[in-house]
Amino acid sequence: MSVRTQSPQPSEDHLHRAGFACFVGRPNAGKSTLTNALVGQKVAITSNRPQTTRHTVRGIVHRPDAQLILVDTPGLHKPRTLLGERLNDVVRTTWAEVDVIGFCLPADQKIGPGDRFIAKELAAIKKAPKVAIVTKTDLVDSKQLAEQLIAVDQLGKELGITWAEIIPVSATAGKQVDLLADLLIPLMPEGPALYPEGDLTDEPEQVMIAELIREAALEGVRDELPHSIAVVVEEMLPREDRPADKPLLDIHANLYIERSSQKGIVIGPKGQRLKDVGIKSRKQIEALLGTPVFLDLHVKVAKDWQRDPKQLRKLGF
Numbered sequence: 001m002s003v004r005t006q007s008p009q010p011s012e013d014h015l016h017r018a019g020f021a022c023f024v025g026r027p028n029a030g031k032s033t034l035t036n037a038l039v040g041q042k043v044a045i046t047s048n049r050p051q052t053t054r055h056t057v058r059g060i061v062h063r064p065d066a067q068l069i070l071v072d073t074p075g076l077h078k079p080r081t082l083l084g085e086r087l088n089d090v091v092r093t094t095w096a097e098v099d100v101i102g103f104c105l106p107a108d109q110k111i112g113p114g115d116r117f118i119a120k121e122l123a124a125i126k127k128a129p130k131v132a133i134v135t136k137t138d139l140v141d142s143k144q145l146a147e148q149l150i151a152v153d154q155l156g157k158e159l160g161i162t163w164a165e166i167i168p169v170s171a172t173a174g175k176q177v178d179l180l181a182d183l184l185i186p187l188m189p190e191g192p193a194l195y196p197e198g199d200l201t202d203e204p205e206q207v208m209i210a211e212l213i214r215e216a217a218l219e220g221v222r223d224e225l226p227h228s229i230a231v232v233v234e235e236m237l238p239r240e241d242r243p244a245d246k247p248l249l250d251i252h253a254n255l256y257i258e259r260s261s262q263k264g265i266v267i268g269p270k271g272q273r274l275k276d277v278g279i280k281s282r283k284q285i286e287a288l289l290g291t292p293v294f295l296d297l298h299v300k301v302a303k304d305w306q307r308d309p310k311q312l313r314k315l316g317f
């Protein structure tokens, strides 16, 4: 077993490489946080609730000799609804297209049925090299970490997966994050940069904004609600008649829930919760776009949208 803790030598071939990597792993494994840490800016939403990542967000790591495009997929899970099935399809399609798959396993949790479910699916993907990433190493001591690394090695042997690397990282403590990029880059095909210098993501702004609002709306709500929330940005327009040095961007967004009984939870007493969601997400949107924003947020009921193909399409799934 080879576990990486030291930086590899810089590449000697001087080739420019560019390609796609995706992180997989059970919900909460730390995929979004790792994407953000690698890119150095918040591009994928993170939350301590499972299955918050619905869109395929690409973060881009720029290096003089390489471009690493990170695709962040939703978690693969046993589908219960039409939405669940579509999400799984998105995941499998992504896996078949990328140049390397990073399998994230949290250091602080024993390998469980959820990890095995994904690992078995991974074993069936032959083309892409697989890197095992043991995440959240800041939460464990060195003995626990060593045990987890051995368990990951075993899991690979058991299922016939050859790990190209096994690497422990902590995205929040910034430990070994650059090393991970160093290891992924040599696995990319030779080729020119695929995105302009400085682009951090090609996710349309409106989708990222919708995700920021959804993330704020998910905070502190009852367990059954997260899966019922979808956000659509309907319109983004610069406010007219503003002086050039004081621009304002008007954003109109709808927050969809499945049943009118959920309205109270989202809006909160005297509308306070929705107001807080607006303030919090507006700040993040302003940071993302670098311009002051007026956010107009409405709550709407789209009855049972997760089971209705027409509604799913309208909401961007």
Ligand SMILES: Nc1nc2c(ncn2[C@@H]2O[C@H](COP(=O)(O)OP(=O)(O)OP(=O)(O)O)[C@@H](O)[C@H]2O)c(=O)[nH]1
Pocket: 025, 026, 027, 028, 029, 030, 031, 032, 033, 034, 045, 046, 047, 048, 049, 050, 051, 052, 053, 074, 075, 135, 136, 137, 138, 139, 169, 170, 171, 172, 173
């Ligand atoms: N201590 C610690 N916590 C982490 C680390 N990485 C992620 N977390 C936390 O773990 C939780 C889940 O992280 P995410 O990045 O949202 O996980 P994910 O795998 O993208 O989750 P889904 O979107 O549900 O698939 C969040 O509360 C993070 O703050 C880490 O390196 N150390």
